[in-house]
Structure formats: C-alpha cells, structure tokens
Amino acid sequence: MVRILLCSYNGERYLPAQLDSILSQRTEEDYELLISDDCSGDGTREILRNYRERRPDRVRLLLRESPSGGAWRHFLSLFTEGYAAGADYIMLSDQDDVWEPEKLSESLDAMRKMERSCGAALPLLVHCDSRLVDGELREIAPSFTAYQKMSPERDKLAQLLVQNHVVGASVMINRALSDRIRTMPERIVMHDQWIALIAAAFGRLLYLPKPLYLYRQHGANVLGAEKGSLFSELFGRLGIGRKDGRSKREMDEHSRAVYAALFEQAESFLRIYGEELRPEQRRLLEDFLRIKEQGRLGKIINILGHGFTYNLLHRTIGELIFI
Template sequence: MITILMATYNGESYLAEQIESILRQTETRWKLIIQDDCSTDRTAAVAQEFAGQYPEKIRLIRRDSPSGSAKNNFFSMLSLADTPYCMTCDQDDVWLPEKIALTLEKMRELESACGADTPLLVHTDLKVVDSRLNELSGSLLYIQDLSAKRDALHQLIVQNIVTGCTMMVNQALLARFVPIPEAQNCIMHDWWLAILAAAFGKIGFVETPTILYRQHGSNQVGAKNAHSLSYNWARFRDRAGARTVLRDTYRQAGEFLKVYRAKLDTQQVRLLDAYSGVPLYPKWKRVWVLLRYRLFKKGFKRKLAQILFV
C-alpha cells in the first residue's frame, strides 16, 4: 500500500486533472491525502468533490492556518504516511498511467538488494510540458543538465537531482525523518529527503519519465533550460543571486549536520562541517574545501561560477 501526499494551495485550475491522472494509475493499491494550505479559491471544494466520490481512496485535510510554503505543508504531512511506501504529489501536474507501478518496481528491486530496513528513495525523470500539456522537453534532467548518477552525499548537499513530485520513499527513510528545528534553513522537502537517503541509505532512479511536469505562471519551482545561452548569461550576471543560492546550500548542510550529527559517521560529519563552514573561510580556503571534498556542481559553467562566487 502507498500513501500519496498532495500539498495544495490555490490550484483549482489544474487540480481535477491531476487527481484524475492518479485515479487512472495501473497500480491501484494507494490512498491519497490532500492537505490544503488555506486556499482562497475553489481548490478545497474541488478536492472535497473527489473525496466525496472516492471516500475509500481520497481524504481532504484543511489546515487551520497557513504553513507558509509548499515545503512546510509537505513536511507537516509526512507523519500521515502509515503505509510501507509514501509518494509526494504536486497539484498541477499529470501522472502518466504507469508512474506508481514503475516507481514501486524500482523500490522493490532496491529492497531486495539492500533490505527493507534500509532508508530508500526512488525518483524518476519527467516530461516538461506547457500549461496545455504540449511537450517542451522529453527529459527534465536533460533540459536542466543534471545527472541521476550524482546521488552521493557530497554531490547532493551542493546540487539537488530529485524532483519531489516523482519521489517514493519507504518507511525506513520516514523513520529517520525528525522535525527540523530551523525549517527556513531547509531549501525544499525533496532536497532534504534526498540528502537523508544519501546519508543513511540509497537512492534509485527510473529513467522513464512518469510525469507531465506542467509549466505555468504560478509554478513555485520551474524547469529552467540550462543549455540556453541567455539563461546562463543572466545567471552569470546575477552574482548576488548566485551567492544567495550557494549560501542557502551552506545553511542547509549546517542544519542537516545539527539535526543528525549523532547518527552520522566521522567522514560525513567532516564533510558537512567543512561545507557548512565555507562562508567563514578566506577565499583560498573556500576553494580548497571545494577541491578537497569534491563539492562541485555538474558542468563547467556551474563549477566556474562556484569558484568565482564562493
């Protein structure tokens, strides 16, 4: 059985299409919990209509007060997952029919190899589409110039490769999750859970895209074309923005170290301590830390930007 957690906020335009795509899944052993974050449109009403039609499959929870972000809404829902596996779901995408089945197959493959007591996370590629589901790219990883092979701890604390709406985790990983004292230091829920899996377990990847990842004006996190010259030039010119992005990764690494220090091995503690301390070092030592622990993003342009703006 799989618990699907969907965080919603003012998503009435696409919510019905997303829920219908879940109902069409070839794997039917799932339940959907929708938690609405005090929407001001008809999102909760749309969700309630489906919950009324499928009471054995769909449940709606309405928050009494806003969580402040999709990240916080998702984190507050993790304790609701009481089944062997849990998936997280956005409100505006479309799941392809075999999404759950393909992800579950990979999860069971990992469990056979590593044991069900090992914290495990599985994610997949996505097709990028516009608001009307016209395909923009057959692979999110390609358009963002990312590699699913970069799933080691020293790589994930610098750059995330896991998209939350494709993610499945097992109970062993959820058991490792504890409330984050300083949630503002965590960038996104999927990134945090990916780091958790890299530190204590294993990450698996399904190359087949399982989602139509809809791009529209209200996306909180969108698909940027990392191959575009205009995009790269704009990023290079925005030095303040680049430094802010790097500082966020330092803070997140420091927060993870604070939460899990007692459970990490010595090498992991040294890695996280070195990276989270980068802002305190002189320029030469910052670059030395990146080289010493191989703390680089994928691609020459990104590596160059790290060295220039570190």
C-alpha cells in the same frame, strides 16, 4: 501500502487533471491519496471535497486552518506531524502535474527490487524523469532531466549538499526513510533536497530514466522555466538575456542568497542528524560549513578536495568564483 501525499494551494485550474491521473493508476496495489490544503482561497477546497465524496475509498483530506509557512514546510509537516506514519511507501505529488498511468506501479516495482537487494531496513528513495509540458499539456521537452541538464547519478552526500537532482514530484520512499523525517528543520532550500540528503546519508537513491509524469510549466510555476545551457547560464549570470529581467547586481544578490540557504540547510542537517552520522560524514558537513569562513584559495581547495562541485564545469567555475 502506498500513501500519496499531495499538497495543494490555490490550485483549482490544474488540480482536477492531476487528481484524475492519480485515481486512474493502473495498479492492483492498495493505495490512498492524502491531500493537505494550505488555506486555499479559490475553489480548491470545493474541488477536494467533491473528490472525497466521489472516492472515499481512496481520498483523505487535511484542510489546514492556518498556513504552513511555504511549500517545503507544508510537505515536511506531513511527516513530522505523523500523516506519513504507517504506510509502507510514500509518494509525493504536486498539484499541477499529470501522472502517467503506470507511475505508481513502476516506482513500486523499482522500490521492491531495491529492498530485495539492500533490505527494507535501509532508507531508500526512487525517483524518475518527466516530460516537460506547458499549461495546456503540450510538450516542451521529452525529458525534464535532459532539458535542465541534470545529473541524477550524482547522488553522493557531498554532491547533494551543493546541487539537487531529485525532483519532489517524482519521488517514492520506503518506510525506513519516511521514519527518518521526524524533525522540522529551521531552514532548508526545498523538501526534495532535504529528503535526498537523508537518503544519501543513511541509505541509497535510484533514478528511473523513464518519464512517468508530465511536469506542467505555467505562469505561476517558475521552476524549470529556462533550458539549462552553457550560454544561457553564463550570460544569464551576467544579467544578459534573462526572461525574468534580473540585472547582474540582482543575480549577484540571488547567488549569495542561494549559497546562504545551502549553508543553513547543512547546519540544520548537522544539528538534527549529526549524532547519527558516521564520523567521516560529520566531518564532511563541518568542512562544507567551513567554506563560509575561508578565503578564496581555501574555498577552492575545500570544494575541489571534497567534491562539493556542480555537474558541469562552467557551473563549478561559477561556484568557485561566487560562493
């Protein structure tokens, strides 16, 4: 009924804790864990083989012979190559987190309520909060969402084109949504934003404010490294006080790369799903892509008029200046 897709790569240090947490879920539901390893060079594959031998009833392995090309391609390939097919529900998992015992059951309960309300034929996505912890699982913040100043209620297509509030490791999707992920895009920002865009365009998203897993922050994992705050973001944009040492010039280059990736992602989305979109959705994508060619005043009018904005005022002001 539920297939959990875990992508691994050189994860020997933290992987056992995550596997143990998944295999210890408090549920009577039928579920399996499909682990795809992306040519790890450490002890990851030996760990995975040991777990498969111990739990052949739950664990399936896909040991890739050639690299997938990165995290988002690795995850999406499990859909486009058919490894997600046939399951009623799909959950995504990172290799270095730790699930709370009720993550599967509470996500599934929420999904079933949505399907009863909306119908199982509608593409649906459920995602949740997490607790931010360090490499040794010591708590940094009780809510990753609050720590990053995310706004999960901003789940409209126009908003998600610019800013993602869905964390891949928190996600459960139904078969109707899984079946829509059938073509590998040329370039996207990340797989979680891509899946969120599909859900926003064709179905619905639901956020559970309860932290159902531990998001492990460690040296090899930069996402979520800095707390989202007005002053840290403003000064960081100017290259002041940044932990990564980036200068203003480097931040300007980074901003241009981020916006370029957003436009390329939108182009891929329009290319793959354009014929299935409603006319107003197609126009929305086309207007978003016009931002690239517009002057500053035209960009501002377009962004504010369509709601291609960020969740906080200073972030939107930065967008209007730098995009």
